Amino acid sequence: MIDSTEMVKKVFTQKSGRVDTNRGDEYYNSLFENAKNRLSTLREQEPLKDIDMMDVIESEGVNRRDFMKWVSATTATLMLPPMFAPLVAEATELMNRVPVIWLELQDCAGNTEALLRSSAPTVDDLLFDVLSLEFHHALMAGAGHDAEHQLDEAMEHFKDNYLLFVEGSIPMGMNGNYGTIGPSGETFHDHLQRISKHAAAVVAVGTCATFGGVPAASPNPTGAVGVMDIVKGKPIINIPACPANPANMVGVVLHYILTGQVPELDSLLRPKFAFGYRIHDNCERRAHFDAGEFVEEWGDVGAQNNWCLYKVGCKGPMTFNNCSIIRYNEGTNWPIGAGHGCIGCSEPDFWDKYAYQRPMASANIKAPTGGVEKTVDEFGLGLLTATTVGIGVHAVASAVAGKKSGEEGEDK
Amino acid sequence: MKTVDIVERIEGEARLNCTWENGFVKDTQIDFLNFRGFEYILEGKPALDALVYTPRICGICGQAHLKATVEALENIYKSLNEELVITNKAKILREIGLNIEIIDSHIKWFYMFILPDVIKLKENDLKEYSPLKGKRWLEACKTASETIKALAIIGGQWPHTSYMIPGGVVSDPTLLDLTSMMNYLDLAINFFEDSIAGVSFDKYLSFNSVDDLNILNEDLKYFTNLSFEYSLQKYGTSYDRHLALSDSSISKRGKIRQRLTDKLDLNKIKENCDRTFKVEEDSKNKEKHTWSKAVTYNSMFYETGPFSRAMVSHREFIYELHKSYKDSVFTRVMARVDEIAHLLHSTKELIKQVDISEESYIKPKISLKDIPKANAKSVVEACRGSLYHNVSIEKGIITKYDVITPTVWNLGPAIKDEKGVAQKAIIGSPSLDIAKIVLRSFDVCSVCTTH
Ligand code: SF4
Ligand code: SF4
Numbered sequence: 001m002i003d004s005t006e007m008v009k010k011v012f013t014q015k016s017g018r019v020d021t022n023r024g025d026e027y028y029n030s031l032f033e034n035a036k037n038r039l040s041t042l043r044e045q046e047p048l049k050d051i052d053m054m055d056v057i058e059s060e061g062v063n064r065r066d067f068m069k070w071v072s073a074t075t076a077t078l079m080l081p082p083m084f085a086p087l088v089a090e091a092t093e094l095m096n097r098v099p100v101i102w103l104e105l106q107d108c109a110g111n112t113e114a115l116l117r118s119s120a121p122t123v124d125d126l127l128f129d130v131l132s133l134e135f136h137h138a139l140m141a142g143a144g145h146d147a148e149h150q151l152d153e154a155m156e157h158f159k160d161n162y163l164l165f166v167e168g169s170i171p172m173g174m175n176g177n178y179g180t181i182g183p184s185g186e187t188f189h190d191h192l193q194r195i196s197k198h199a200a201a202v203v204a205v206g207t208c209a210t211f212g213g214v215p216a217a218s219p220n221p222t223g224a225v226g227v228m229d230i231v232k233g234k235p236i237i238n239i240p241a242c243p244a245n246p247a248n249m250v251g252v253v254l255h256y257i258l259t260g261q262v263p264e265l266d267s268l269l270r271p272k273f274a275f276g277y278r279i280h281d282n283c284e285r286r287a288h289f290d291a292g293e294f295v296e297e298w299g300d301v302g303a304q305n306n307w308c309l310y311k312v313g314c315k316g317p318m319t320f321n322n323c324s325i326i327r328y329n330e331g332t333n334w335p336i337g338a339g340h341g342c343i344g345c346s347e348p349d350f351w352d353k354y355a356y357q358r359p360m361a362s363a364n365i366k367a368p369t370g371g372v373e374k375t376v377d378e379f380g381l382g383l384l385t386a387t388t389v390g391i392g393v394h395a396v397a398s399a400v401a402g403k404k405s406g407e408e409g410e411d412k
Numbered sequence: 413m414k415t416v417d418i419v420e421r422i423e424g425e426a427r428l429n430c431t432w433e434n435g436f437v438k439d440t441q442i443d444f445l446n447f448r449g450f451e452y453i454l455e456g457k458p459a460l461d462a463l464v465y466t467p468r469i470c471g472i473c474g475q476a477h478l479k480a481t482v483e484a485l486e487n488i489y490k491s492l493n494e495e496l497v498i499t500n501k502a503k504i505l506r507e508i509g510l511n512i513e514i515i516d517s518h519i520k521w522f523y524m525f526i527l528p529d530v531i532k533l534k535e536n537d538l539k540e541y542s543p544l545k546g547k548r549w550l551e552a553c554k555t556a557s558e559t560i561k562a563l564a565i566i567g568g569q570w571p572h573t574s575y576m577i578p579g580g581v582v583s584d585p586t587l588l589d590l591t592s593m594m595n596y597l598d599l600a601i602n603f604f605e606d607s608i609a610g611v612s613f614d615k616y617l618s619f620n621s622v623d624d625l626n627i628l629n630e631d632l633k634y635f636t637n638l639s640f641e642y643s644l645q646k647y648g649t650s651y652d653r654h655l656a657l658s659d660s661s662i663s664k665r666g667k668i669r670q671r672l673t674d675k676l677d678l679n680k681i682k683e684n685c686d687r688t689f690k691v692e693e694d695s696k697n698k699e700k701h702t703w704s705k706a707v708t709y710n711s712m713f714y715e716t717g718p719f720s721r722a723m724v725s726h727r728e729f730i731y732e733l734h735k736s737y738k739d740s741v742f743t744r745v746m747a748r749v750d751e752i753a754h755l756l757h758s759t760k761e762l763i764k765q766v767d768i769s770e771e772s773y774i775k776p777k778i779s780l781k782d783i784p785k786a787n788a789k790s791v792v793e794a795c796r797g798s799l800y801h802n803v804s805i806e807k808g809i810i811t812k813y814d815v816i817t818p819t820v821w822n823l824g825p826a827i828k829d830e831k832g833v834a835q836k837a838i839i840g841s842p843s844l845d846i847a848k849i850v851l852r853s854f855d856v857c858s859v860c861t862t863h
Binding site for chain 1: 416417418420425427445446447448449450452453456457461464465468469470471472474557560561564565566567568569570571572573574575577579580582583584691692771772773774775859
């Protein structure tokens with residue numbers, strides 16, 4: 001018998017799965033110029049909210065130095081070279097120029113909850129004070145008919161310019177009647193169609209909105225699907241994970257402000273800056289994996305010494321996401337930090353494929369394409385050119401909509 | 413006259429239908445129109461997978477579901493006389509996690525969900541309580557975020573943690589971790605003193621009479637004044653029957669009908685679907701109007717939640733308020749806020765009790781796969797009240813999973829002529845605004861109610 005530890009080690013350590021994002025000086029120089037121009041155009045526009053970012057930051061006791069630290073970290077997160085840092089800082093100040101409408105469909109509100117506890121520097125301020133959240137069902141003051149009205153107004157006023165964030169899946173069974181909204185009883189499906197129609201781009205947040213999520217778990221009683229199965233002819237950005245990391249939501253908005261473009265996406269429409277590499281590539285327990293030191297069962301010596309969780313079911317090697325770097329709750333911790341393996345929650349079908357505690361050894365799943373040398377970058381080759389959105393810009397059909405799973409090479 | 417309105421700023425939404433007579437609500441019906449079907453999804457899945465699914469029933473009370481699932485699975489061993497040994501440390505860490513989640517939820521509920529509606533009875537401008545920009549609103553949000561970090565330390569993240577497993581917990585906090593957790597809770601205590609109650613923590617915890625209302629300052633005083641101005645101490649009364657299915661660190665199990673008893677029999681819990689839509693059936697049946705089921709104990713409706721917990725455990729301050737103001741909106745809101753203080757206190761005590769040299773997890777001797785057939789239940793006190801899980805498995809595969817959430821107790825529809833708890837409370841409201849506040853006083857969560 002081959003030593004399985006040895007084999008596994010070989011498979012996963014051959015080559016880093018990290019996506020190579022360096023696109024050359026020429027590209028960055030021109031992007032830099034574009035971004036500069038865009039920011040100055042944006043600056044001339046009336047702010048939607050009369051709030052000054054730097055005031056907010058200072059009044060919250062975050063000093064300039066901390067802010068700049070945050071800026072350089074964010075620049076790196078967005079996979080831009082350091083020269084972009086001043087522009088990222090400027091974009092942060094211009095967040096109040098971008099209107100956001102947030103919809104909750106067939107969800108558990110987990111992403112709203114996650115967003116509520118995002119703060120970087122204190123993004124409570126960043127997002128809430130500065131970003132112009134024009135409509136959010138759970139968070140705004142208005143309710144009932146008031147809320148309806150507010151939504152209509154926001155849609156009209158910011159026609160073709162708002163970013164639409166969607167949380168939750170869309171039930172297609174029973175003519176959409178598993179989920180309705182508003183006094184008129186509009187189905188989630190119709191609601192989403194109506195509101196996405198005039199969005200500049202649609203951002204699907206959380207695994208429900210991206211891939212159908214837990215409601216789509218077999219037998220999928222309500223026929224739940226993700227946004228990209230419904231919305232066509234619009235740029236769509238998927239930010240999966242359960243819950244999605246707020247840092248990535250902020251990242252997408254910043255990138256949009258900075259460049260007027262959707263960030264570079266993989267074949268599953270996930271921004272590469274966040275989903276371009278595997279959990280496993282940056283895991284703090286990776287050295288133990290390489291050394292063949294595994295937790296054999298919870299509470300053992302390995303567990304006490306923070307060894308690798310692969311043998312107790314960690315799906316880090318097949319999961320693309322940046323939570324090993326960004327973590328949750330403002331960097332407080334992440335599942336692997338607390339001794340629990342990754343459950344692959346940002347992958348399509350995670351609910352049926354990776355859900356809890358099927359140790360890899362006995363599970364019928366393999367790492368993508370049997371090895372990690374094939375990164376996300378290669379899965380979606382050709383589909384990944386940045387999509388331009390915004391005022392006066394043609395929308396591009398999402399070429400992969402409908403092919404939502406099975407494409408990333410797992411389970412083959 | 414009839415009206416239909418939407419109640420938002422809950423998780424999801426609810427539709428409130430009212431019939432009016434002489435300016436008062438004469439009859440009402442609450443519809444929950446969103447459904448995901450968790451119980452169907454759980455069927456046929458490996459038992460341990462439930463640990464991933466059930467917390468995702470709700471992004472706010474996932475801890476409670478996680479704990480309920482873990483304990484239901486552990487109770488399976490118990491039902492076979494193979495009771496698992498769970499170390500004290502694991503038990504405490506679970507309880508701490510649950511408590512922190514409740515604290516977080518209560519703070520947000522007070523500031524984000526109920527207070528704005530109450531303020532709006534009087535003022536057009538919410539000022540510092542305005543969502544997303546008011547100073548107090550942001551402070552409350554921040555406090556909740558800081559508090560929940562204490563849970564992230566042992567749980568890995570929040571929402572949707574998975575650190576509990578049959579046999580214990582996966583996390584092994586260090587002394588430094590425990591100290592950080594204490595610090596986060598102290599932040600919440602400061603907020604409680606400075607902004608919520610406006611009195612010292614110890615003083616607040618010693619409250620035991622209606623007169624203590626006069627000592628309150630800050631937001632609780634503001635809320636109290638507004639309540640009396642708009643008679644919220646009179647509206648929102650229901651059956652005044654209370655149920656707490658489980659013990660918790662701050663309350664006991666038991667029920668109050670005419671009198672208090674701690675004898676509970678889980679077999680007396682019955683669900684009713686007379687008015688509930690059926691899956692796969694695009695029903696035109698007039699009787700059916702919601703995805704929520706109804707639930708009774710011994711054929712009777714009971715209220716559940718922080719207020720009921722305070723009543724069953726005879727918590728002095730709330731017990732006294734109840735004598736004067738019955739099960740009104742005012743008492744119900746006060747009870748939920750009051751629980752924040754008691755939970756903060758007891759959670760700090762629990763953290764002190766963690767013995768890090770103890771084991772976190774002891775492996776079960778038998779695998780669930782090797783159990784031919786079994787069934788077990790569990791009960792947990794969650795943010796909004798009593799949560800009940802009932803699981804049946806065969807060779808490690810779930811054959812049936814039934815969840816009854818706290819909101820189903822409170823917000824479920826009528827059975828025959830008997831009104832549901834919230835329904836009954838809304839009848840008699842003098843305006844739509846008040847009717848909505850009454851509904852909200854139960855801490856409505858649509859995704860929980862229908863799951
Ligand atoms: S993706 Fe996860 S957190 Fe989000 S709504 Fe779905 S189940 Fe909840
Ligand atoms: S814990 Fe998981 S992600 Fe980390 S090194 Fe081990 S297998 Fe990889």
